[in-house]
Amino acid sequence: MVVLVIIAMLVSLTLAGLSGVRQRAKEDKTRSTIRKIDSVIQSMYESYATRRVPTAGTTPVLRAASRLRNIRVSMTVEMPDMWGDVGFTFPAGFPWAQNSVYQRYAAYKNRVTTVTPPSDPRFILYESAETLFMILSMSGFEPGCMESFRADEIGDIDKDGAMEFWDGWGRPILFLRWPASFVSPLLPAAQPDPLDTMRVTGDWAMTPLILSAGPDEAANDPLGTASGFGIQYRPQPTPPSYTPPFWLTALTAAIPPSPSICVGNVNGFVDTSVPEAVKAASDNITNYDLLAK
Numbered sequence: 001m002v003v004l005v006i007i008a009m010l011v012s013l014t015l016a017g018l019s020g021v022r023q024r025a026k027e028d029k030t031r032s033t034i035r036k037i038d039s040v041i042q043s044m045y046e047s048y049a050t051r052r053v054p055t056a057g058t059t060p061v062l063r064a065a066s067r068l069r070n071i072r073v074s075m076t077v078e079m080p081d082m083w084g085d086v087g088f089t090f091p092a093g094f095p096w097a098q099n100s101v102y103q104r105y106a107a108y109k110n111r112v113t114t115v116t117p118p119s120d121p122r123f124i125l126y127e128s129a130e131t132l133f134m135i136l137s138m139s140g141f142e143p144g145c146m147e148s149f150r151a152d153e154i155g156d157i158d159k160d161g162a163m164e165f166w167d168g169w170g171r172p173i174l175f176l177r178w179p180a181s182f183v184s185p186l187l188p189a190a191q192p193d194p195l196d197t198m199r200v201t202g203d204w205a206m207t208p209l210i211l212s213a214g215p216d217e218a219a220n221d222p223l224g225t226a227s228g229f230g231i232q233y234r235p236q237p238t239p240p241s242y243t244p245p246f247w248l249t250a251l252t253a254a255i256p257p258s259p260s261i262c263v264g265n266v267n268g269f270v271d272t273s274v275p276e277a278v279k280a281a282s283d284n285i286t287n288y289d290l291l292a293k
Contacts, residue, residue, distance in 0.1 A: 026168030230281025
């Protein structure tokens with residue numbers, strides 16, 4: 001009997017150890033996938049510091065505000081994190097923004113809607129993960145980047161015709177272009193937006209966020225309470241539409257006032273008053289974690 005008890009204890013310890021090893025392996029795989037995605041997204045983000053865009057204005061401040069607005073328009077066209085940003089009709093004054101990337105993304109979205117029309121709930125279920133895959137595979141920024149991803153890092157979890165990058169637990173990896181309220185020791189809220197060289201806005205740095213729900217696989221319910229990732233990641237309170245999203249309305253308003261989209265933006269915010277949100281966010285794995293190391 002004593003021998004059997006000892007054997008049972010050894011077996012349970014071994015199984016526990018194997019479980020821990022498998023969990024760490026999934027975490028390492030997730031970090032590897034996020035690192036590969038981040039290498040492209042960060043390069044794109046940094047390129048906007050020297051991007052040539054149209055400017056207008058009679059004073060240096062007005063020209064700086066116009067340039068910042070148009071850089072953000074370019075970012076939205078080329079780094080969309082929701083289907084409502086893809087292929088929408090610009091107001092007058094932005095013909096230059098409808099570039100080749102805009103055209104490719106719009107064509108891709110049309111193919112997706114053929115499989116899954118916007119009325120289908122799946123259309124917005126994992127939209128930020130799906131647009132992230134579209135960016136890397138179709139932007140042309142680093143044409144060979146997709147060759148570095150393995151087959152098990154890519155899938156279509158909701159079977160809507162749009163692929164996603166998957167973490168170690170087989171869940172889509174989230175993308176936030178402007179995580180305005182994401183809190184990180186690496187990115188204090190007081191740090192100004194590096195693209196706003198003349199500080200014409202009160203906006204702070206909005207380094208793109210790439211995020212996995214982590215071991216708890218909270219992405220099973222991405223549209224649940226405070227989102228399945230524990231953060232609010234949709235810049236519109238309602239499902240995206242085909243009309244210009246709110247940020248463009250704000251940026252095309254009179255300049256001044258400054259073209260700020262950060263003020264009041266809860267993108268990336270974890271509501272600490274919602275226990276489910278805090279729990280879901282507690283084990284998230286992000287590209288910010290990689291920078292810390």
